[in-house]
Amino acid sequence: MTKLDATLTMLKDLTDAKAISGNEKEARDVMEGYIKDYADEVYTDNLGSLIAKKTGKQDGPKVMVAGHLDEVGFMVTRIDDKGFLYFQTIGGWWSQVMLAQRVTIVTDKGDVTGVIGSKPPHILSPEARKKPVDIKDMFIDIGASSKEEALEFGVKPGNSVVPYFEFTPLKNEKMLLAKAWDNRIGCAIAIEVLKQLKDVEHPNIVYGVGTIQEEVGLRGARTSAQLIQPDIGFGVDVGIAGDTPGITEQEADSKLGDGPQLILYDASMISHKGVRDLVVQTAEEHQIPFQYSTVPGGGTDSGSIHLTANGVPSLSITIATRYIHSHAAILHRDDFENAVKLIVETIKKLDRETVQQLILA
Known part of the structure; x- marks a missing residue:
């Protein structure tokens, strides 16, 4: 394997960690090690979901960016x-x-x-x-x-x-092969979002979250969201790639490298129109590529987050990934980096007035 840069080292450490649903400690420890320097406070809920809090404006809205720690096993x-x-x-x-x-x-x-x-x-x-x-x-x-x-x-x-599978960049080094992309890439997005906000003014409080037991019913997202009580939610996860033989465009049409996916609909949630419109506007303003996608046969942590308390406007932003729910999957580094950029630029807009307008959209 060629020498890894800091980002690839983080991705390797996250994906190599062994953490199926119900036993997420190893991945949680890795995530905490990477995110703690960018947070004001790091703690867990009573089931073990990791919560890293970064305050921009003390009385600003709460924004939850959640990837799940667990992998299938x-x-x-x-x-x-x-x-x-x-x-x-x-x-x-x-x-x-x-x-x-x-x-x-x-x-x-x-x-x-x-x-x-x-x-x-x-x-x-x-x-x-x-x-x-x-x-x-x-x-x-x-x-x-x-x-x-x-x-x-x-x-x-x-x-x-x-x-068992070891993190491996392919010959095209932007194509990354590993186990547990579902969903250590979401944990990596949460880490990088807080990292990029570390010395930046933003009008809210951001929570980077590594949830537990997503693969068996979105459970950690429910408990951590109840603890945080967010105003806006982003579930960050993998999505279905449709760019391999045997998959029709009707089944999935997303391509690796064409940008993060905005999930319009899945089995757990219809995306919030106001949040979705703001994210699309932000992507267009900053020329960040993105794709629309639907997942009628699955869900993400947003499915639990959006039902918290009296409701949380939410959107799932995912990374097109080949061969998920197997021993090894492939995704594109550019999609990861563009997802982080898109979420960071959106968060910068989420002041109290904007959030209130989104709710009424």
Whole structure:
């Protein structure tokens, strides 16, 4: 791997961290290490979402920029007598991206390497080769000879199982390959937004948030938003890229490198027209590229944020990403940097009067 600059080092540290839903501590610690120097105060809610507060104007509106700490993975549920592990999926998985993939079991005694077992094709009938394996029939091989040996390794029910993949810039160095872009890129956006606001006057209070348990129901966004009580919300996440073979423009038409996505609609929220219009106006003023997108089959943290208290005008701003909810995904560095610029420039406009006008839009 070529020498990484400061931004790529941050992205590597965030994506290499092991943190499935319900066990986000490792990613939270990494995010806190990067964001604390740009915040006036850093704390957590009672479930573990990280909140970094940056005050511009003490009596200004509260703006929440939330990415989620958790990634999809698995949880050990049972160890059989031969030492093989059975598991529950955490977050949404498609069975065809799972077999023969390396995983890491996180235990109190340290990490244990394993692989999701698969049958060699030599012993499969032609009919069996055509059928996907049910997730319920999969297992993890950690090289243990018995249940007792697996327990000696430190493995037990409840352990997190994390996909294994190392952060890697591709030959085109703006194309970045890693696990857990969903959604460490949102955490990176929150960090960079506070960084770029560090010595800048802004008419509000900004909260950079790393939420927990997004992949299993937008849970951390609900609790952290209840604690913050924001006036405006931005959920920052990955979105669907449509620029690979087999995906039609009707299914997804976003392209890597064409700018951050503004989510018009998803299964958890219809974007707030006033916030969306202000963001579009800001993008056009600063010549920041962007794309519109919809995700009828999924949602982001904005889905919980916008329902807080008596309502929070919100918008999801996402990064088009290939191969999400698998062991490795690809996104474009320019989209990340343009998303940060767009949010920062929008935040500079969000004074009390503007926020009030947005609510009535």
